[in-house]
Amino acid sequence: MKINTARAKRRLLLNPALGLGEAYMDGEIEPGSGDLYEMVDLLALNLMEGGTHPFEKLMEKIRWLRRNLDQLNFADRSKRNVAHHYDLDARLYSLMLDEDRQYSCAYFPIGDETLEEAQLKKKRHIASKLMLDRPGLEVLDIGCGWGGMALYLAKEFGARVTGLTLSEEQLLAAKARAKDAGLEHMVTFELLDYRSWTRPVDRVVSVGMFEHVGINHYKTFFDKIRSVLKEDGVALIHAIGRADGPGSTNPWIAKYIFPGGYSPAVSEVLSVVEKSGLWTTDIEILRLHYAKTLEQWRDRFMKNRSTLAKLYDERFCRMFEFYLVGSELAFRRMGHMNWQLQLTKNVSALPLARDYMVDIERARAAIAEQGKMGPIEAASARVKRDLTLHDERKSRQQNQSGGESSRNL
Known part of the structure; x- marks a missing residue:
């Protein structure tokens, strides 16, 4: 990471969670090698491994105390x-x-x-x-x-x-x-x-x-x-x-x-x-x-x-780029x-079981897929589906009749 100005250093010292993004928006911080994603990813990995600096932990406590006010x-x-x-x-x-x-x-x-x-x-x-x-x-x-x-x-x-x-x-x-x-x-x-x-x-x-x-x-x-x-x-x-x-x-x-x-x-x-x-x-x-x-x-x-x-302008683009990168890494x-x-x-x-969710989702997916087909392909798919259902019903009936025979014996 290239830190180009003394102001960027002050920003990182006094409020790093705010200062990093602001310094990048203003061109005061640049990725040293690689791109912005790699730079922020390295910082995220460091936080995961080494934890947050004590001063940033203090800032986090202050943000915690303010959150009810900030979200009115x-x-x-x-x-x-x-x-x-x-x-x-x-x-x-x-x-x-x-x-x-x-x-x-x-x-x-x-x-x-x-x-x-x-x-x-x-x-x-x-x-x-x-x-x-x-x-x-x-x-x-x-x-x-x-x-x-x-x-x-x-x-x-x-x-x-x-x-x-x-x-x-x-x-x-x-x-x-x-x-x-x-x-x-x-x-x-x-x-x-x-x-x-x-x-x-x-x-x-x-x-x-x-x-x-x-x-x-x-x-x-x-x-x-x-x-x-x-x-x-x-x-x-x-x-x-x-x-x-x-x-x-x-x-x-x-x-x-x-x-x-x-x-x-x-x-x-x-x-x-x-x-x-x-x-x-x-x-x-x-x-x-x-x-x-x-x-x-x-x-x-x-x-x-x-x-x-x-x-917009270059500063806006840097702001939005930082937002997208930071947000993606928050999830990763x-x-x-x-x-x-x-x-x-x-x-x-x-219903008592959540199977209905899967049934609805799959049915809608099948309808959407059928909509992409031409009339000949759609008719063919319907025939194939009907034949499959017929075979499944026939198999169930045979199994049931086999079970009845076993019980009778």
């Missing part, structure tokens, strides 16, 4: 925080994200999926946990982004979806997408804080928004979900978490990327859910999926860096992960 995200402050990051030039996200503009952890069950494939599988995976078993179900999408999840649930499952956002840029884009897709009669988007929603719904989904709620407002969030869910309702919350227990937000991330944001440990969330009256019916931990997502975002960002530098080295929490109001709202 009342409605007006939440809207300002969202605008800080999500109301950036739309071309930035178009060049970096997948075609559907999914700005949250993708799902890589195999591991070699493209970004588009992994984001589609993420939507399908979440939909399977919502158990949209009939068309016309009312779904509330809290933190709907650019509308991709809402449009998917309406198109693929016949759901009636209302998406809530605090970003004016996202609202305009989401409404335009619903109109272009001919789904305006099934999907609506509103510039509304979740705390202001009052109408009962069958399902609640929230993807990548809970990190912006703030620890002071967890009770309000889950109480709101319980109050708006119908008696047989289901909710699915997808968020970033940490495996090493409660902590505080990195000060550089809090200042430049996600003000008011925090990724909670599952223990911090469940302790509130337990008091809300909701049932926790399923928990899944996605470990390296976000690391793989960020790797693909970073690759696309770097390929379009010169274009993005014209939209520093104990970050994603969790998905399925919740119900009624203990009997869902």
Whole structure:
């Protein structure tokens, strides 16, 4: 690492968690050999092996004491925080994200999926946990982004979806997408804080928004979900978490990327859910999926860096590059992960075993694959599937009749 100025040394001494990123943004620190990823990766490995410097531990304690104040995200402050990051030039996200503009952890069950494939599988995976078993179900999408999840649930499952956002840029884009897709009669988007929603719904989904709620407002969030869910309702919350227990937000991330944001440990969330009256019916931990997502975002960002530098400037590009690198390594080295929490109001709202999730997911994947085929290939696949099912039924019948004969003997 090349430290080019005396100010960079002071920054690293007085507040290293903030100073490293700021010094890189200002060109006062450069990778000595290799690139930024290798430099930050080495620092992360050193932290894992040698621990944090005593002075930085003191700074961490101060951040811990301040975290309730830093995360007082009342409605007006939440809207300002969202605008800080999500109301950036739309071309930035178009060049970096997948075609559907999914700005949250993708799902890589195999591991070699493209970004588009992994984001589609993420939507399908979440939909399977919502158990949209009939068309016309009312779904509330809290933190709907650019509308991709809402449009998917309406198109693929016949759901009636209302998406809530605090970003004016996202609202305009989401409404335009619903109109272009001919789904305006099934999907609506509103510039509304979740705390202001009052109408009962069958399902609640929230993807990548809970990190912006703030620890002071967890009770309000889950109480709101319980109050708006119908008696047989289901909710699915997808968020970033940490495996090493409660902590505080990195000060550089809090200042430049996600003000008011925090990724909670599952223990911090469940302790509130337990008091809300909701049932926790399923928990899944996605470990390296976000690391793989960020790797693909970073690759696309770097390929379009010169274009993005014209939209903003070199300092902005260095800031965003540092954010993507640091975030990816947080998932690879520093104990970050994603969790998905399925919740119900009624203990009997869902089947007793979770097989239905896998069944729905596989059925939807088969339908999507069939849609890619021509009519001849699709007909051939149906015949082959019907023959397989016929053979399986015949085999079961033979086994049953064999069993009856054995019992008779």
